[in-house]
Structure formats: structure tokens, C-alpha cells
Amino acid sequence: MNEYVILSFHAVIILYGVLLMTPIGEAIGSILVNKWPSTSTKRGRMLAGLMFVCTGGFTVSAHTLWMHNKLSEGGSVCSGSSILNCDGLIGNPDYNTVPFIGQPWGLLGMVAFCALLWIVIVIAKEPLAFSTPTFLKAGLGATIAGLPVIGLLVSYEIKEGLICPFCTTAHIANIIAMVAFFVLFKMYESDEWAPELKKTRK
Amino acid sequence: MGKDWLELTSEIMNNLYRSEEASARGDAALIVISLFFAGLLVVAFTSNPIATGTKPGERAPLFSGKAYNGDGWETFVFDDLLTPEWTPNSTDDAPWIAVEFMDRLCGHCVSAASEVGDWSETYVKTSNWPGPDVLFVAVHVEFQGSSSRADIEDFRDSNGHTFPYFDDDGVGSFKDWDIGATPTYFLVQPNGIVAWNSGIQNLAWDAVSEESITIGDPNGDQRVKLNEAIEQITLSYGGATE
Numbered sequence: 022m023n024e025y026v027i028l029s030f031h032a033v034i035i036l037y038g039v040l041l042m043t044p045i046g047e048a049i050g051s052i053l054v055n056k057w058p059s060t061s062t063k064r065g066r067m068l069a070g071l072m073f074v075c076t077g078g079f080t081v082s083a084h085t086l087w088m089h090n091k092l093s094e095g096g097s098v099c100s101g102s103s104i105l106n107c108d109g110l111i112g113n114p115d116y117n118t119v120p121f122i123g124q125p126w127g128l129l130g131m132v133a134f135c136a137l138l139w140i141v142i143v144i145a146k147e148p149l150a151f152s153t154p155t156f157l158k159a160g161l162g163a164t165i166a167g168l169p170v171i172g173l174l175v176s177y178e179i180k181e182g183l184i185c186p187f188c189t190t191a192h193i194a195n196i197i198a199m200v201a202f203f204v205l206f207k208m209y210e211s212d213e214w215a216p217e218l219k220k221t222r223k
Numbered sequence: 224m225g226k227d228w229l230e231l232t233s234e235i236m237n238n239l240y241r242s243e244e245a246s247a248r249g250d251a252a253l254i255v256i257s258l259f260f261a262g263l264l265v266v267a268f269t270s271n272p273i274a275t276g277t278k279p280g281e282r283a284p285l286f287s288g289k290a291y292n293g294d295g296w297e298t299f300v301f302d303d304l305l306t307p308e309w310t311p312n313s314t315d316d317a318p319w320i321a322v323e324f325m326d327r328l329c330g331h332c333v334s335a336a337s338e339v340g341d342w343s344e345t346y347v348k349t350s351n352w353p354g355p356d357v358l359f360v361a362v363h364v365e366f367q368g369s370s371s372r373a374d375i376e377d378f379r380d381s382n383g384h385t386f387p388y389f390d391d392d393g394v395g396s397f398k399d400w401d402i403g404a405t406p407t408y409f410l411v412q413p414n415g416i417v418a419w420n421s422g423i424q425n426l427a428w429d430a431v432s433e434e435s436i437t438i439g440d441p442n443g444d445q446r447v448k449l450n451e452a453i454e455q456i457t458l459s460y461g462g463a464t465e
Contacts, residue, residue: 076258083262090270093282095307095414114275114284135259142251150247 024099024107028186031081035194038073041066042201059145064205064214068145071201075138078194082130085111085187089125099187107185116177126174130191137163137198144205149215157206164199171195277400277420279428279435283322283411284399286362290387291376299389302415304358309413311430311460316348317413318356319457321449324397327378328367329405336382339406342450343386346457354457355413359386364397366405408449410456419452427456 041050046066059065085107088098092112099107111117111127119129140160144153171192178184208214275282283301290299306317323339325332339359344350346357361384363375372390379388391397400409401422408421412430419427419438425447429436438455440447 079258079262083266087266087270090266090272093273093275094271095273095282095416097307131259131262135255138258139248139251139255142254143248146247146251 025186027084028081028190031077031084031187031190033077034080035074035077035190035197038070038075038077039197041070041073042204046070062216064148064208065145067201067205067208068141068148071141071198071205072138072145074194074197074201075134075141078191078198079131079134079138081187081190081194082127082134084127085185085191086125086127086131088112088187089117089127099185104182104184105186106183107187109181109183110177110185110188113177113181116174116181126188129170133163133167134191134194154206154209157202157209161199161202161206164195164202167195167199273416275399277409277417277422279417279419279423279426280433281417283409283415283417284396285415286389286391286394286396286399288389288391288394288396290360290389291372291379292387293380293385296372296390299360299387301360304360305415306413307415313413313460316355318358319413319418319453320411321346321357321359321453322400322409322411323359323361323406323449324364324391324400324402324408325361325406326364326366327370327374332406335406336378336384339449340382340384342453343384345450346453354454355460357410357453357457359384360389361386362389362391362396362400364391364402364405408452410449410452418456419447421447421449421452427452430460 037049040046041060050060050066050069053060053069057065057069060069088107088111091098092108097108098111099105100109118125122129137160140156140163144156144160147153174188174192178188273280273282275284277283285301287298287300287302289296291297304318304320309317321342325335327333339361343357343359346352346354348356361379363370363378370392375388375390389396400407403422406421408419409417410419410427412418412428416428416430418430425437425440426435427438428434438447438452441451442448
């Protein structure tokens with residue numbers, strides 16, 4: 022199967038998450054309401070959307086780890102004459118492991134997106150808990166901490182004159198998650214987080 | 224200050240232990256850990272990663288820079304010598320690669336220069352060698368003292384060598400190849416896997432069984448030389464002509 026067809030699977034998961042978080046999320050999220058009633062609220066859709074984004078980030082990171090392994094076997098997984106080329110980056114021993122740790126970047130991505138997913142699920146399960154703002158800050162902090170890492174990886178791409186579409190998809194997922202955590206944090210500080218409580222108070 | 228921090232940590236741990244929120248965290252952790260290990264298992268079962276290194280069976284480290292080929296210094300990229308799609312059953316004539324790390328000021332390298340030159344001309348089909356072609360590459364390192372590029376050119380030309388001499392000065396590929404002394408020889412499979420390392424002597428890599436094997440010492444001098452390794456290893460695979 023063409024590598025870009027496989028990439029589109031990851032992208033669709035992330036895109037669905039993004040759409041859930043936008044104003045049209047109410048319409049496209051209707052299929053989830055029966056199974057997950059919380060998606061009938063804006064907060065619920067934001068959190069569900071963020072779960073999809075983190076899941077997409079996780080799957081694309083796992084895919085880059087698989088590519089890393091395949092390239093070490095001597096195969097070719099995503100190369101071409103154009104600027105879009107994963108082999109030249111994921112297969113480049115100078116850039117394909119985390120400095121000091123020596124593990125593939127894909128593994129770091131899997132761990133990072135799992136950690137974010139854990140934060141999102143905890144918030145979704147206990148949105149009114151005292152620890153919720155702490156978790157929101159942790160999610161925001163973790164995604165902001167990912168920016169220098171993305172910067173480093175983009176610098177490798179610039180140095181090599183190549184773009185790895187799979188890596189870029191994971192970077193975009195991190196940035197979307199950062200924006201989503203920021204919006205959620207703002208929402209928490211407003212009455213939008215728990216409008217039912219606002220009505221009760223009135 | 225320290226006490227406050229300790230109290231805060233203790234309070235958080237107590238809350239984690241007693242609070243019902245802890246079950247949400249535990250449930251979430253179970254979901255996420257399951258997802259993580261499911262992902263790892265899929266990757267583990269569908270790929271077979273090979274470490275980069277210079278032991279038999281590892282992927283030879285790549286290097287690039289300038290090499291002297293007799294006409295001048297040109298860009299040399301080690302990857303360009305490889306045939307990634309090669310398999311032990313290949314019927315094409317993908318060449319193997321012999322890499323020699325040497326220093327023109329090292330006595331053993333000087334005395335070996337003549338036989339290395341002979342080997343580079345022996346293990347090619349045009350000399351009636353029944354095995355696959357073996358491309359020779361010399362990587363010049365500066366272990367004994369400094370050498371200019373003109374010195375490297377002189378050394379190559381005076382020994383009548385026809386293979387490229389890579390200048391490792393400023394590249395440092397000897398570190399990736401874990402070179403502690405010169406000369407050190409490697410035989411690399413066409414797909415970039417190290418088949419033999421003179422530093423490890425009689426241990427070689429069998430591409431069919433994907434296991435280390437022991438190769439013999441035909442001369443009985445307690446030392447397996449590059450030519451002996453080439454003859455014992457390459458002839459067992461495809462690519463040979465009848």
C-alpha cells in the first residue's frame with residue numbers, strides 16, 4: 022500500500038478530532054452522543070476531539086518507529102525524488118535517535134502522546150475534580166515542552182533539505198493538542214466548562 | 224521550605240491514595256498503557272531492527288566526504304556502494320565492500336599495502352574470480368601523525384592502488400567504526416551488513432541463517448586475513464558466476 026494512503030489514516034483520525042473541536046463538531050459528533058453522552062457538551066466534544074488528536078499522534082509516532090526499524094533492516098519505506106522523503110531523515114543515524122537517550126524519535130512520540138492521552142482521559146472522566154486545573158496545566162506544559170523538540174527535528178529537515186510527512190503529522194498533532202489544552206484551560210476559567218452548574222447556581 | 228515541599232508531596236500522595244479521583248487516573252492509565260503496549264507489539268512483530276555498529280550482523284555506519292580516486296578528490300558517499308535490496312539468494316552481481324582503515328604512517332599499513340592492492344585486483348570477475356566483485360575502499364585516518372591530501376595521493380599512487388582513498392580527517396568516521404588501531408579491515412555485505420571485522424577475527428555473519436558463524440584459518444597462522452574472509456564468506460551466496 023502506498024505510504025501516503027497509510028499516512029492519510031493517521032491524518033483522518035487527527036482531522037476528525039480537530040473537526041470535533043470546531044463549531045461543526047456538534048453536527049459531526051452526533052454519532053458519538055449515544056455511546057458517549059458527554060460529547061453533547063462543548064467541553065465533552067473538545068475533550069473527545071483531543072483524544073482523537075492524541076490517538077492520531079500516537080499511531081503516526083508508532084508508524085515512524087516501525088519505519089525506523091524497517092530502514093535499519095535496509096528497506097525503503099518512504100523515499101522519492103521530491104522533497105518529501107522519510108528515508109533520508111528517519112534512516113539517517115545522525116538524526117534518528119533522541120540525543121543522550123539514544124532511542125528512536127518515534128518511541129518518544131509514542132510515550133509523549135500516551136502521556137497526553139492519559140491526561141485527557143483523566144480530565145474527561147473527572148471534569149469537576151479539584152485536580153482538573155493541574156491536569157490542564159500539565160497537558161499545556163507538556164505540549165509546550167514539545168515545541169523545542171519539534172524545532173530541533175525541523176532543523177534536521179532544513180539541514181537535509183527534506184520533509185518527513187509522517188514526522189510532520191506528529192508535530193502538527195502536538196501543536197493542535199497545545200492549542201486545545203489552552204482553549205480547555207480558558208474554558209475551565211469560564212462558565213462554559215460546566216454550564217449545568219451555572220444553571221443550578223442561578 | 225523543604226518541609227513545605229515534603230508536606231505538599233505527602234498531601235498529594237495521600238489524596239491519590241484516598242481520593243476517588245484516583246480510580247479515574249488508574250482507569251485512564253490502564254487504557255493508555257494497553258494502547259502503548261499494543262502499539263509496541265505491532266511494531267515488534269512486523270519489523271526486525273538491526274543495530275548500527277561494526278560487529279558481524281550489524282549495519283555498517285555510513286560516512287561521506289572526499290575521496291581520492293586517482294584523478295582528483297571527489298565526493299564519496301558510502302551508501303552509494305550499497306545494494307539495499309540484496310539478499311543471500313540474489314542472482315544479480317551486487318558487489319561486496321572491503322573497507323580498510325589505515326594510516327600511511329603506520330608500519331603495518333605500509334607493509335600490507337602491496338597485498339591489499341593485489342586483493343583489490345583479484346576479487347573481481349575480470350580476474351576469473353568465481354565469486355562476486357569486491358569493491359575496496361581505504362579510509363585514511365591520522366593515528367600516527369598528520370598527513371596532507373598530497374601525502375595520501377602519493378601513498379595511493381606509489382602502491383599502484385586503483386581503489387578510492389577516503390580522507391577521514393575532519394569526518395571522524397573511525398569513531399563510528401570503533402577503530403582503535405590500523406590497519407583494521409571489514410567485509411561488508413552488499414546490503415550494508417558487516418560480514419566480518421578483522422578486530423573480531425574468526426567470527427563472521429551468515430546472511431542465510433542470520434547468525435554468527437566461525438570461519439577457518441586456512442594458513443594456520445592464528446589470524447584470519449581479509450582475503451581469507453572474502454573467500455570463505457562471499458562464495459557461499461548468490462551472485463557468483465559459474
